[in-house]
Amino acid sequence: MRHSILPFFSRCLLPIAIAVACLASPASAQPAGAQGDDFLYRVARNDTLISLAEKYTTGAQNWQALQTLNNVADPRQLPIGLLLRIPFHMIPLLPGDATVAHVSGEAWLDQRPLKPGDSVAEGGSIRTGGNGFVTLNLRDGSAITIPSNASVAIQRLRVFKNAPLTDTILSVDNGSLESNVAPEKKGVGRFEVRTPVSITGVRGTRLRVHASTDGARSEVLEGAVQLDTEGKDSARLTNNQGAAIDSSGRLLGVSTLLPAPRLPAIDPADHSGSLSFPAVSGASSYLVRIAADPAGQQPLSSQITRTPVATYGRSASESYLMVRAIDEAGIGGHDAIISIPAGRVLVSSDGTPVRSGYAGTIQLTNY
CATH class of the missing domain: 2.60.120.1440 (Jelly Rolls)
Incomplete structure (x- = not known):
């Protein structure tokens, strides 16, 4: 709802x-994040309190403190899948x-x-x-x-x-x-x-x-x-x-979460800089982002639009268009990412593209 x-x-x-939240399967040893001031570790076969104290804390002598904290009956037979708490103050850290x-x-x-x-x-x-x-x-x-x-x-x-x-x-x-x-x-x-x-x-x-x-x-x-x-x-x-x-x-x-929008491929011959796509049911707006990589970890520009239309500019090399539907509560859904073909763009004296507004680059084909 x-x-x-x-x-x-x-x-x-x-x-x-x-x-x-700890999602590792009960049979696999896995550092499992933290809860409050405790590091969490999910126990695997052959783990012992002594070996874990030696690996994660300041010394093997801390096994007794871990036994008390985690209510372990037998320190030599840890239940596989047990979520073991190790206080951060016992863990040696470096900058x-x-x-x-x-x-x-x-x-x-x-x-x-x-x-x-x-x-x-x-x-x-x-x-x-x-x-x-x-x-x-x-x-x-x-x-x-x-x-x-x-x-x-x-x-x-x-x-x-x-x-x-x-x-x-x-x-x-x-x-x-x-x-x-x-x-x-x-x-x-x-x-x-x-x-x-x-x-x-x-x-x-x-x-x-x-x-x-x-x-x-x-x-x-x-x-x-x-x-x-x-x-x-x-x-x-x-x-x-x-x-x-x-x-x-x-x-x-x-x-x-709302599904990723269904984006059509961008025609290399289309220099309009605008892409229409089917509206996502339940979406009240869309986040449109341009990135230099397909993972979206090198974003270049971003905007919010109320209509299912994405605007973009082309770079001298391939870039990527990412669109995310946002529901009435402001919760963003899954991302759709497609390639933006490289274009002929205006560049500065050092070879970098000249950017103009959200669309990004100035297309030489426009003039």
């Missing part, structure tokens, strides 16, 4: 918590960093313009302008895309000393953040996105979080999260689900 509230596009002040993989438009790190290849450390703050986009890569392969008009602080950015895991906490003061966490499916230590409205704990999840003065939205494309609100409501969101919460912390409901 869908709900009817205004879309959310600005800062919100509602406290919600989206806690980690980490993120690498700027993509910058488009105006973006700053602590008032300094960002550029690809820059390193971002704990304590840094990233801000994007009206046409700015940034993508960060973490050491575990996680990708974080910060769209335009957003402000994100790197509250915590560390790595486990004895395991290839990260401990990351990001604070979104306003705007949006899109994440693809631990894409190689090897598990995650801790990955949290905090806003004035939410705490989102993730495990191997493709998740979007948005905030506004009217409430908050969460969209789960892959994986699962546990959603808890200030109004004492809770819901477990899994693949293909989204939820909206109002400014008082009341859960307005859980809905199925």
Whole structure:
């Protein structure tokens, strides 16, 4: 069942918590994210408290503390599939960093313009302008895309000393953040996105979080999260689900994400810069984004349209058109992505395309 509230596009002040959901099969060992101040690990065959204490904590002697915390009867015979809690204060950590993989438009790190290849450390703050986009890569392969008009602080950015895991906490003061966490499916230590409205704990999840003065939205494309609100409501969101919460912390409901729009291929001979597509049932608007890569992690421009028509410009090389349907609650659906053939465009003296407005480049065929 869908709900009817205004879309959310600005800062919100509602406290919600989206806690980690653990999806590993009971038979496979897997670092399973975090819950509160505890790292979670799902036990596999041959695991013992001593071996796990030695690998993840400051020493094997911590097995007794883990036994007490987890109510384990026999430390030598751990139940396969047990979700073991390991306090973060017992885990040795080292300073980490993120690498700027993509910058488009105006973006700053602590008032300094960002550029690809820059390193971002704990304590840094990233801000994007009206046409700015940034993508960060973490050491575990996680990708974080910060769209335009957003402000994100790197509250915590560390790595486990004895395991290839990260401990990351990001604070979104306003705007949006899109994440693809631990894409190689090897598990995650801790990955949290905090806003004035939410705490989102993730495990191997493709998740979007948005905030506004009217409430908050969460969209789960892959994986699962546990959603808890200030109004004492809770819901477990899994693949293909989204939820909206109002400014008082009341859960307005859980809905199925809208499907990806059906986009026709762009004719290389068509230089109109406009593409019509069938309307998506239940959509009230559409997000149209241009990206330099098919994964959408190198966005170049973005706009919201009320009608099923996407406008685009061509670059000197192949680019990609992404369209996302948005429902009445402001919950975004799945993305449709198609190729935009390269075109003959006006370039500057250094060879980069000259951009003009949302459509991006100036087509030489127009003149």
